[in-house]
Amino acid sequence: MSFGGPQWPQEPQEPRPQPFGQPSHGQDERGQDPYGHDPYGQRPYGQDGTGRDPFGQQPYRQESYGQPSYGQRPDPFPGAQGGDTPDWGALADASAARGRRKRRLMIGGGALATLAVGAIVAAAVVGGGGDDTAKNGGTTPTGAATADGSPTPDPTFSSVAPPPPPDPMDFISDERKDKAPLSAEGLFPGKKFTMNGRAYTKGATSSTTSCASVTQGALGSVLKRNGCDRVLRATYVKDGVAITVGVAVFSTEAEALKAKGQAQGGIAPLAGSGVADFCRATVCLRRTNAIGRYAYFTQAGYTSGKKVTSAAKDKAIYQTSDDLGSFAFNQIYARGRTQAAAAAGAPGE
DSSP states (O other): OEEEOOOOOSSOOOOOOOOTTOOOTTOOTTSOOTTOOOTTSOOOTTOOTTSSOTTSOOOOOOOOTTSOOTTOOOOSSTTOOOSSSOOHHHHHHHHHHHHHHHHHHHHHHHHHHHHHHHHHHHHHHHHHHHHHHHHHTSOOOOSOBOTTSOBOOOOOOOOSOOOOOOOHHHHHSBTTTOOSOOOHHHHSOSSEEEETTEEEEEEEEEEESOGGGGEETTHHHHHHHTTOOEEEEEEEEETTEEEEEEEEEOSBHHHHHHHHHHOOSEEOOOOBTTBOOOSSSSOEEEEEEEETTEEEEEEEEETTOOOOOOTTTOHHHHHHHHHHHHHHHHHHHHHHHHHHHHHHHSTTO
């Protein structure tokens, strides 16, 4: 005798910046240079921080009236010039001034001549370009040219969005796409599996195309009626609790969903490989779920033959059923994900 529990969920489980206010290099926190340097730049040439000449020289001072000013040379021949004597210095200055004016005129004339020649050349170039345009029938296209001289076309971009990546559910929902090898050892690999730190040891496995032969109660007729192709089973055990999970394979997702909805009875417990008979002439926990074209069923019970009564009293049974149901769900979905990844990387996809 067995009773069903709630169904499983449908989804798979799976250098710091310098803070403000720091003094800059070479300054203390008041903005002053701790080494006595001028924070605003160089001091005036020839002066120290007090405004004095560090070499002991006094700044120039204007002498009293009648004394030579700074920058003027004293007369080397005082009293030598009379009222009738020519001012040779003034004459020399006037001659130098005339020479400078003459040189400026010559430079200015040369510049004007250069400008005139440049204007003539520019006019000739413009005129020649007009003739080329008239002869060729149009202006030369801009941009780089190809080997035959024709202009390189501008790049074009497709406005069509790339196709979305393949959906793993597409591959596990129809046998025409679900082509990866399928076996009990492939679906339930290794000698154990761990779920959230709980380790389960694997017992026997089996695979058969006679779906009804590995069921109890009315489940066999339900599988046959909906076109079951194969049933894969595996048993796991942990701390006196044993559970068999059976995965029924159909051609389409619609068939698997119908079998899930019509399920009665349960999957037959699979003993062997160190696991004794369980769920015989006692009460065990049965559950059903589906993903894609796969419907899966579990039956969990005590290896001692003790009856399962409720979730409150038999937490280990319900926990084991949850873990194996999630494991089966994830393994089937991983099958679809692997095939979708392969299709995405295949040429022409």
